[in-house]
Amino acid sequence: MTCHNCGGELENLITDLPFKTDCDSIVIIKGLPVLQCTNCGEYVIEDTVMEKVDHILSGVDKATELEVLSYVA
Ligand SMILES: [Zn+2]
Numbered sequence: 229m230t231c232h233n234c235g236g237e238l239e240n241l242i243t244d245l246p247f248k249t250d251c252d253s254i255v256i257i258k259g260l261p262v263l264q265c266t267n268c269g270e271y272v273i274e275d276t277v278m279e280k281v282d283h284i285l286s287g288v289d290k291a292t293e294l295e296v297l298s299y300v301a
Contacts, residue, residue, distance in 0.1 A: 229272075231268060233268055234270070236267025238263040238264065238265055239266055240262075240263060241263070243271075244256055244258040244259070245260050245262070249285050249288055252293055253292060253293060253294075254293070254294050255288050255297060256294070256295070256297070257281060257298070257299050258296060259299045259300055260281070277299075281299075
């Protein structure tokens with residue numbers, strides 16, 4: 229798999245990323261496995277990972293302004 233942005237090499241990386249769930253709501257997911265381009269730094273989140281992220285985000289209280297969650301529950 230190569231970077232869709234520049235065609236560079238992607239490497240596996242565990243990181244923390246913020247996701248906006250609503251206009252005022254941000255969820256930071258820690259320990260997220262992503263692919264990062266070694267050339268331009270672009271992140272790619274695989275479909276299976278994104279599905280789990282969607283599931284995690286769907287369980288978050290919309291009234292929460294900021295929540296920090298772990299990818300590995
Ligand atoms: Zn790239």
